[in-house]
Amino acid sequence: MNLHRNCELTLPGWLDQYMDEWNEPLDTVEQRMKLAVALSAENVKHHTGGPFGAIVVEEQGSRLLSVGVNLVTTAELSLAHAEMVALSLAQSAAQNWNLGAASRVQLITSCEPCAMCFGAVPWSGVSSIVWGASKEEAEAAGFDEGDKPENWAETLERRGIATQGGVLHEEAATVLARYARRDGAIYHPGKN
């Protein structure tokens, strides 16, 4: 057969300059979330994907390990949610699938993770996850979050992964609502 052997995730070009100009501290979860939410808004502005942003950062020391935005429609990959992009780029940069190998790292995402991204978190090696907008706010904007266990955050906690939701959730939800008002693409097999 003519085997298709390769696919890739590549950040859009606008991110280079945007991150060069981002000089704010990343010491608190609110400061970190400010960047994730800004990325979600910029991604819509540049038409490079859905209204979702994420970053991976060292819990102590606050070193930024990667940034991610939703690239489903531009990469043509349904797995290219902001969280998956950020986790994968951090792993690729470290050349280690286990982000917890060297230090405690945190995933910050502008929106509560969907069922796929929730399932990906324990395999990634992160020590904590922080999200902004809630599932309800994402769904109000037309997004489908999938089917997670009801006690999904508790299952992460039981695995030693700390969880914190609702950080800057109004700012995060505003980006989602604005996207919905402008009829942004809802990339879902059932809705096309």
Place this chain on the structure above:
Amino acid sequence: MNLHRNCELTLPGWLDQYMDEWNEPLDTVEQRMKLAVALSAENVKHHTGGPFGAIVVEEQGSRLLSVGVNLVTTAELSLAHAEMVALSLAQSAAQNWNLGAASRVQLITSCEPCAMCFGAVPWSGVSSIVWGASKEEAEAAGFDEGDKPENWAETLERRGIATQGGVLHEEAATVLARYARRDGAIYHPGKN
């Protein structure tokens, strides 16, 4: 910042020749599963990842759209489960994140999907999923399947995605058990 912008999934080289020589039909789920299980065994033999294989095939017409194997330890990406690789390569080949855009397609995987791969299924556009070994058989070999909703298969059915488990499950489970006996790497942040 020095932004890491790119990561990729690339099938191992041995798959080219292996697929060139695979001349068996793919008309039934058992025939399709035979290939997925063979890929899981070959992946271990070639030391290119864990004992998991998957394919994406058109339900009618049986055209093979992609193959995938677990590449977590070789790609250094925790998302590189066989199902994610197969779905992404099929989407990349079609240049469409929605595999259901043109026809009904099926994901065949040698093992019941973990929480991440389960969550990824509805976003991919497949119409059906068929698995071999069960969660219990994977866990007996030391793998962690993550936390899925108890009625996970039913949630897929409700979304219009047909599910069928246990196809060639003895053959599939044998590959997992053999891997476990030989102390194959269990790539899990908690077990390293």
